[in-house]
Amino acid sequence: MANGDILKTDYPQTAGVKALYKVCVHLGCLYKWVPTNDRFECPCHGSKYLPTGIRVDGPARRNLDVFVIQAVDANGKVLDETKAEQGSLQGGAINITGATKLLINTGKRIVGAPNSRAGGGL
Numbered sequence: 001m002a003n004g005d006i007l008k009t010d011y012p013q014t015a016g017v018k019a020l021y022k023v024c025v026h027l028g029c030l031y032k033w034v035p036t037n038d039r040f041e042c043p044c045h046g047s048k049y050l051p052t053g054i055r056v057d058g059p060a061r062r063n064l065d066v067f068v069i070q071a072v073d074a075n076g077k078v079l080d081e082t083k084a085e086q087g088s089l090q091g092g093a094i095n096i097t098g099a100t101k102l103l104i105n106t107g108k109r110i111v112g113a114p115n116s117r118a119g120g121g122l
């Protein structure tokens, strides 16, 4: 099984939207998207995260933090909202079907779930 297959099995992606807080959960550097590796990487000490914010390597010991998002329809009804607990993903993606706008609350951050599996989460 190739490395990418293991990641898909261990950390399946769900459809929807999430707002990642762009600060590494190790010591606070700004991580960057590295398209050639299809993941976020922190230039300071090498933590690595999947596009979903799941930690896969490095000294970081948990997944990335996320902001709370609300998917709102044309009448102002909240259709979905980021929840503090969504299994091991904690702050998972929300469904935006039918939404006309997304409200991102940058004052309300959900701390990423602990994820310190030896070998970088694999």
Ligand code: FES
Residues within 6 Å of the ligand: 024, 025, 026, 027, 028, 029, 042, 043, 044, 045, 046, 047, 058, 059, 060
């Ligand atoms: S601050 Fe990102 S790996 Fe240390």
